[in-house]
Amino acid sequence: MMAWRDRLGAGLPRLAIVAHDLVMVWFCWVGLHVLRYSFAANPPQLSLWSTEIAIVLAAQGLVFWQAGLYRGLWRFASVPDLWNIVKASVIGLVAIMLGLFIYNRMGQVPRAVLVAYPFALVGLLGTPRLLYRAWKDSSSERSGRGSVRTLILGAGEAGDALVRDLRRSGAYQPVGFLDDAAKLRGSKLHGVPVLGAIDDVVEIAKETSAKLLVIAMPAIDAGEMQRVVAACERTGLPFRTVPRIEDVLVGRSLPGELKEVAIEDLLGRKPVLPDWKAIRSWLGGRSVLVTGAGGSIGSELCRQCARHGAQRIALLEIDELALMTMEAELRRDFPNLECVAVLGDCGDPAVIEHALALAEPDALFHAAAYKQVPLLEAQLREAIRNNVLATETVAAACRDAGVGTFVLISTDKAVDPGNVLGASKRLAEMVCQAMAVRRSTHYVTVRFGNVLDSAGSVVPLFREQIRAGGPVTVTDAEVTRYFMTIPEACQLILQAAAIGSHEAIYTLDMGEPVPIRLLAEQMIRLAGKQPGKDVAIIYTGLRPGEKLHETLFHADERYRQTAHPKILQAEARSVVAEQVLATLQNMREASARYDQQALSSALRQAVPEFMPVDEAAEPAAATIVRFPARDIRRI
Incomplete structure (x- = not known):
């Protein structure tokens, strides 16, 4: 069963997905005609197949292919995929109208069908994809009920991506977010609630029975990281962090990797970015x-x-x-x-x-x-x-x-x-x-x-x-x-x-x-x-x-x-x-x-200034050179 589901989500033959989408196009076109004429006193005889329907399927199918609808995976269907379906449906309608105009001047197509077509098609194509993803996510949660209960610090973009990665792995179960942004309190990301501020981590970790803390704030500076790490240390729980984007880009870390907080993350200044x-x-x-x-x-x-x-x-x-x-x-x-x-x-x-x-x-x-x-x-x-x-x-x-x-x-x-x-x-x-x-x-x-x-x-x-x-x-x-x-x-x-x-x-x-x-x-x-x-x-x-x-x-x-x-x-x-x-x-x-x-x-x-430390006491003052801004000249 699991193998069948995996093939459906990732390895399903592309022709089967194309066939599914074309069936939805056929169902949408015929169904809208049936709905439109159901209110007429003397509805015409509707055929389940005709040259007109063949033109609709050919035009819409070509648009789907050109729009790249079959380069994504249902398992990871998201808002960008839905937006792609919207664009393909609208452009497909234009292609259908052009094809039918050449065929019969669109004499037999009700305008109500043309207006409703892209909306209905988006629902028919998007709903199965999103339902399948929800099914896979819930399956991952059920299979990971014995996994590590994880509290995530940071409800931004990194936290959003982390929840997906943790659920996909099946080894971790996100139980909540902590974030200092008051406007996020009580909201949910992918069904995971934002439970409080980062300073509340000790109490919330006990309430949620968390076994692992993950810091999902790769953009914070060293001073803020020290504060967050200190809060994590008070819980006595192990904690990890997500890598910075620059570390991923240069190959020092892998996307989605949970790594230990390194001492360089706690340096007292921001790393210098070169030109x-x-x-x-x-x-x-x-x-x-x-x-x-x-x-x-x-x-x-x-x-x-x-x-x-x-x-x-x-x-x-x-x-x-x-x-x-x-x-x-x-x-x-x-x-x-x-x-x-x-x-x-x-x-x-x-x-x-x-x-x-x-x-x-x-x-x-x-x-x-x-x-x-x-x-x-x-x-x-x-x-x-x-x-x-x-x-x-x-x-x-x-x-x-x-x-x-x-x-x-x-x-x-x-x-x-x-x-x-x-x-x-x-x-x-x-x-x-x-x-x-x-x-x-x-x-x-x-x-x-x-x-x-x-x-x-x-x-x-x-x-x-x-x-x-x-x-x-x-x-x-x-x-x-x-x-x-x-x-x-x-x-x-x-x-x-x-x-x-x-x-x-x-x-x-x-x-x-x-x-x-x-x-x-x-x-x-x-x-x-x-x-x-x-x-x-x-x-x-x-x-x-x-x-x-x-x-x-x-x-x-x-x-x-x-x-x-x-x-x-x-x-x-x-x-x-x-x-x-x-x-x-x-x-x-x-x-x-x-x-x-x-x-x-x-x-x-x-080197006349060479003075071995065991031969002379080190001056107490002037051991650290400061750089007053007024004395620095730019070149």
């Missing part, structure tokens, strides 16, 4: 090369470049598994993309020259770097070799090969650096400035804060600690960091490259820094546990090289807005190219000897 038109205009049809293409940032850069029109992408990666994985993903998802994979160390001149010769890139994104602060404090030689000397090798090769744009991925730790990572990245920025003396290549630096869920970052560490039952380790109760998502960081990189200023340093206006303590507490709650009760938080003290707070700009860097309202450009501090290049030569010699003392001395001399 995709400018990015596509700059990127479209170009060849790009990405170093560190298998890493968190490099891999997402490759995806976004492919998604927004790059013709060729060269992947340069030292990790063979990461390179294989990324190349396979790009070839699978973008079959028309020319993909070039190069295995090797970008700091090797032969490797980077080989990659540039293969790719002939218009732009190079230098994402390869070491970034773990505590580790690099004891690995000075490798930090300088990979973050500084490799940057010089790649930047010089781009200059010699005539690459149009070189983009250095930097960090907010390069501002007033208090650790080896920050100092090495600041020196890498100075290398790019020194290279920019010759203007054949545009050297662009992009700084951003901590990237959520990147390899080795705090979020996956906290997630693993929570999964293990704790404790969650936070270095200091007062420590704060700027955060952004991986896609957002890569969008900033592409946007900065598209702006294309020479010798520029860009950063994102990232709002307020996030206390790591609050981040840990929110992640524990999102896991369905209580901080301090189910999972302990312990404070371990700042690790080597770590600061309490990070800054986005140096005090001597004048900043201004760009064409994008959330991207700021710093006016780079001047450097003496000869001194930078001389320092690099000394560092290469010291690196070859593995002389870390000489490397440390050269680094401090080259």
